[in-house]
Amino acid sequence: MAEGGSSGARSEGTRTGAEIMWEVLGREGVDVVFGYPGGAIMPVYDAMLKYSIRHVLVRHEQGAAHMADGYARASGRVGVALATSGPGATNLVTGIATAMLDSIPIVCITGQVSSRLIGSDAFQETDITGVTLPITKHNYLVTRVEDIAPTIREAFYVARSGRPGPVLVDITKDAQQASIDFVWDGRPVRLPGYRPDHRARPEDVKRAADMIDHSERPIVFCGHGVIAAGAGELVGEFVEKTGIPVASTLLGLGGFPATHPLSLGMMGMHGEAWVNRAIQESDLIVALGMRFDDRVTGKLETYAPRAKKIHCELDPAEINKNVHVDLPLVGDVADTLRALLPALSKSHRSAWLARIHELKGDSAVRDIQTLPHCGRLFAAHVLHDLWRITEGKALVVTDVGQHQMWEAQYYKHDFPRKLITSGGLGTMGFALPAAIGAKLAKPEEEVWVVVGDGGFQMTAAELSTCAQEGIKIHVAVINNGYLGMVRQWQQFFYGGRYAATPMRGPDFVKLADAHGLLGMRVTERDQIPAVVATARAAKETAVIDFRVEQEDSVYPMVAAGADLHDMIRRPSPIVETADDD
Amino acid sequence: MSHATRHTFIAYVEDLPGVLNRVTSLLRRRNYNIVSLTVGRTERPGVSRMTIVLDADDDGARRIEANLYKLVNVLWVENTSEAATMVRELALIKVRADANIRSEVMRLCDVFRARVVDVGPEALVAEITGTGDKIDGLVDVLRPFGLVEMVRTGVVAMVRSAEATADRVPLSTRPPPPDDMRAA
Numbered sequence: 001m002a003e004g005g006s007s008g009a010r011s012e013g014t015r016t017g018a019e020i021m022w023e024v025l026g027r028e029g030v031d032v033v034f035g036y037p038g039g040a041i042m043p044v045y046d047a048m049l050k051y052s053i054r055h056v057l058v059r060h061e062q063g064a065a066h067m068a069d070g071y072a073r074a075s076g077r078v079g080v081a082l083a084t085s086g087p088g089a090t091n092l093v094t095g096i097a098t099a100m101l102d103s104i105p106i107v108c109i110t111g112q113v114s115s116r117l118i119g120s121d122a123f124q125e126t127d128i129t130g131v132t133l134p135i136t137k138h139n140y141l142v143t144r145v146e147d148i149a150p151t152i153r154e155a156f157y158v159a160r161s162g163r164p165g166p167v168l169v170d171i172t173k174d175a176q177q178a179s180i181d182f183v184w185d186g187r188p189v190r191l192p193g194y195r196p197d198h199r200a201r202p203e204d205v206k207r208a209a210d211m212i213d214h215s216e217r218p219i220v221f222c223g224h225g226v227i228a229a230g231a232g233e234l235v236g237e238f239v240e241k242t243g244i245p246v247a248s249t250l251l252g253l254g255g256f257p258a259t260h261p262l263s264l265g266m267m268g269m270h271g272e273a274w275v276n277r278a279i280q281e282s283d284l285i286v287a288l289g290m291r292f293d294d295r296v297t298g299k300l301e302t303y304a305p306r307a308k309k310i311h312c313e314l315d316p317a318e319i320n321k322n323v324h325v326d327l328p329l330v331g332d333v334a335d336t337l338r339a340l341l342p343a344l345s346k347s348h349r350s351a352w353l354a355r356i357h358e359l360k361g362d363s364a365v366r367d368i369q370t371l372p373h374c375g376r377l378f379a380a381h382v383l384h385d386l387w388r389i390t391e392g393k394a395l396v397v398t399d400v401g402q403h404q405m406w407e408a409q410y411y412k413h414d415f416p417r418k419l420i421t422s423g424g425l426g427t428m429g430f431a432l433p434a435a436i437g438a439k440l441a442k443p444e445e446e447v448w449v450v451v452g453d454g455g456f457q458m459t460a461a462e463l464s465t466c467a468q469e470g471i472k473i474h475v476a477v478i479n480n481g482y483l484g485m486v487r488q489w490q491q492f493f494y495g496g497r498y499a500a501t502p503m504r505g506p507d508f509v510k511l512a513d514a515h516g517l518l519g520m521r522v523t524e525r526d527q528i529p530a531v532v533a534t535a536r537a538a539k540e541t542a543v544i545d546f547r548v549e550q551e552d553s554v555y556p557m558v559a560a561g562a563d564l565h566d567m568i569r570r571p572s573p574i575v576e577t578a579d580d581d
Numbered sequence: 582m583s584h585a586t587r588h589t590f591i592a593y594v595e596d597l598p599g600v601l602n603r604v605t606s607l608l609r610r611r612n613y614n615i616v617s618l619t620v621g622r623t624e625r626p627g628v629s630r631m632t633i634v635l636d637a638d639d640d641g642a643r644r645i646e647a648n649l650y651k652l653v654n655v656l657w658v659e660n661t662s663e664a665a666t667m668v669r670e671l672a673l674i675k676v677r678a679d680a681n682i683r684s685e686v687m688r689l690c691d692v693f694r695a696r697v698v699d700v701g702p703e704a705l706v707a708e709i710t711g712t713g714d715k716i717d718g719l720v721d722v723l724r725p726f727g728l729v730e731m732v733r734t735g736v737v738a739m740v741r742s743a744e745a746t747a748d749r750v751p752l753s754t755r756p757p758p759p760d761d762m763r764a765a
Contacts, residue, residue: 133603134610138653141599158653192751193595193656317647320640 015182017145017175018047021109023182024152025053030080032440034058034067038084039124041111043176056440056469059461061088063433065095065166066459068106070397070434072099073420075441076230078159079106085113086124089170090131094427096166097135101424102251103228105164107155114174115143128170137165145178150185157189162196163315164228198316200329200336208286208310208327209343215284215308217352218244221267224251224423225289225314227416231334232256235288238337243348245356247275249290251423254413259392264356268296270405273556273567274359280565281355282307289313289333292322293424298564312336377525379403379478379548383410385528386448386476395420395445397438399431399455401485403478405554407450429458435473436465446474446536453479453505463515466541474535475543477508480550488553492568512543521545587616588642589668589738592631592649593656593750596622600654604631607648613637617670617735628656628750632738657750665741671708671734672716673698677727678705686726693719704729 015023021044025033032054037045048055058064061083068079083092089110099106113122129139138158140151148171155167212218226235235256239246246256247267256263265272267279276298279285285307290296297303303323311318311325312333319328329336383406386394392412397420398404404421413419420438422430431451439447456477466473487501512519518538520531522545535542556567594600601620608615617634637645642660649658674695678686679702686705690697695709709719713736720731 129599130602133599133606137651191653193650194653195650315647315651317644317651319644319647321644324640 009183009185009187012182012184014179016043016047016177016179017148017171018043018177019050020145020148020180020182021152021171021176022047022051022053023184024149025080026051027184027186028153028156029077032056032071033080033082034064034071034437035082036061036064036084036088038086038088038111040085040113040173041082041088041176042084043173044082044109044111044171054440055082056436056465058433059464060459061091062095062429063436063459063462063465065092065106065108066098066427066430066433067437067440068108069095069099069102069104069430070420070437071441072104072106072164072437073434074395074417074438074445076228076417077105077441078156079104079437079441081106081108082110083108084111084124085128085170086126088124089126089128092168093131093135094425094429096132096168098422098425098427098430099166100135100137102422103164103224104166105159106166107152107159108166108168109152110168110170111176112141112170112172115172116174118143118172128168132168135166136168139168140170142169142171142175145175145180148175149182154189154191158191158194197332198314198330200312200331200339202339204327204329205336205339206343208329208340211284211308211310211327212242212244212286213345213347216349217278217282217355218242218284218286218349219264219279219282219307220244220246221285221287221290222246222248222252222255223288223290224249224255225312225333226252226255227289229289229314229332229334230416231288231337232416234334234337234341236260237341238344241341241344241346243353244286245278245353247271247279249293249296249423250408250421252290253408253419254416257414258412259414262353266408268293268564269298269558269560270409270554270556271558272360272409273569274356276556276558276564276567277359278356279304279307285309287311287313287325288337291315291318294322294560297323298558298562298566302563302565304564375524377523377546377548378552379406379480379546380410381525382476382478382522382528382546382548383407383450385525386450386532387411389529389532390446390448393446394418394448395438395442396448396450397421397431397435399449399451400426400428401452401455401483402480402488402552402554403450403452403484405485406478409554411450428452428455431455432459432462432475433465435475436462436469436471439471439473449473449475451475451477452484453477453481453508454483454503456508457503457505460511463512463517463541463543467515467517471541472539473541474532475541477543477545478548479505479508479545480548480552481505482550484552485554487551488557491551491553492557493559508543508545512541516540518542519545521547523547585636585638585641587662588635588637588645589661589666589736590631590633590635590646590649591659591661591738591740592633593623593658594629594631594652595654595656596627596629597654600629600652601631603652603654604633604649607652608633608635608645611645611648613641613645619735619737621737625750632736634736659740661738661740666738667741668712668736668738669710670713670716670736671710672720672731674707674709674720674723674731675704675729676707676723677703677729679703682726686723689722690719693722695719
């Protein structure tokens, strides 16, 4: 490419491939990368010392991918993970798959053995582009130094555009080491076959408005796409105008304020019972940026049988995948809502809202936190009290299992990007590293990790990372001595045979102490405020070991494949009530 | 789910290493069995063309098209099932045919407009081009003589339309890869 001139490209002097990588990351706005060095990525690490981008040394590459993921979810920017070839690269795999299932924009850069060794089963050689092919949005093998800059630019563009997702760039060691005249081409990336943007057709928008205006029992579904598109306020306008209540998916929580009078709460397997029943009684579903996952629908044959479905979704491949929809509006959710809003009539739906209130009265899940102090500590107590103490403003990163569902039920999120959780892949071990990434993206936020004793032990080594990097977060270990969700399934569906679910952990207080962090234990509910206050006042990361009721279960529950309205309810003697306080 | 029927897709893809793998990996991941897949170069440098045949219901076929478009290296996709399309396959069939029956085998080949491209003392090789059904028909009548070996190319398809594909398929703007990296 010519120097300067109309092409917009200009020469910046001689650079190695490794230096070019850092130059391009800087120009993409990257301020921190999460990584772990090794043989095939050493030229990149050597060059790193010349650049001001912060590097966070993780304790396992899975942590690097989750940190990049947490960074991306908290900020909406692309997160970056760095690893060496072979085991370094394969250790990223779980984190990449996690980001893929939840459409999170991350770029993973891996070192690869030198191009002349590729295919020879060289030391630490793995075909990582082959391995990650089905779990990345796209990936690249770069063998020539001149391809590094355009490929990394392309990787960022692909990761964040359209439906976001993880992109992996595998760079051979010889390409990192080689030098060229670095030419920066700042023009927008153009890919001939990549058309990520779609826009709903005006006649379909008009039809949608008619369907909405003529509906009597409509529900809006708030999915992850609302948050990804930054469409929360538009959903608010939509709801104000139409008076339609909102149910959220797990990843949609916070997209619409949980404390809004028209917010119903979470739907699906562990959703509020009244939400699931309202869905089954509805005559119109307006699904915004969600994909009708099996955890949301229950049995498809009996799902929302009376409801017409309008599906607003950016990815055309999601249309009619699980649920047949009457009207797809393929496009960015924010664009679609902007087009739809002026076409809607202002209305109230008092009969329908009264019916939902009736359903709510007889089937609330908010049951345990209202119990008077009874000497037992329930996870619901912990989450409810954390919500109250932090005034619902914390950025909460959860792991996967019972505590994740309790968090979704009891911590009411009023703001987007304040709940970070692995929804699609359900990755245990996600929370602690993702929270480190989130904290670095949003240093001003109070970040809480909510994690089970099982998931915590999967990636607890990242406590070391917190200590070394001086990262201040709070870790609430919901410790019941079981792999609780599996234990619950064993109790409900496997005759109470607790195969491999009782789990003995280390002393988490001492574990924190061993890392130079603050460790505390809570065994009774009235200890919570003081311990939380101590944790918040501390300079270092605090780990709180909440010793909760061991064999509590998440209610209500729709068994896998059961009708959405067929819910397992909490047995007495604990009385269910809809009152919050 | 509605009934699965046979669908033939034409896909224009960038001629880059690993693109065939991306396409087949997508179909495997989404649990489709490929009936036939052919790939070759086109009239345009840097662009390859695939003909993909598989069984899917109508919703599934539409999602396959949408998923193919999600592959960054896929330039253009058409499901030809509803268009007027020419579909051709080529087969080489080696059949037992000694001097006693050779003329009978050759007559049968003639009926199917297959060409005899090699004759030996014990066997001959017929070359046939046509639809899968036509090839199946020849194979059925030759089978009693003894099939020694057979190879079929898989289907290629072209829509009967005067519209140039260049008008529909976006131009590849990438620099061509070095020759040693060029592979389907």
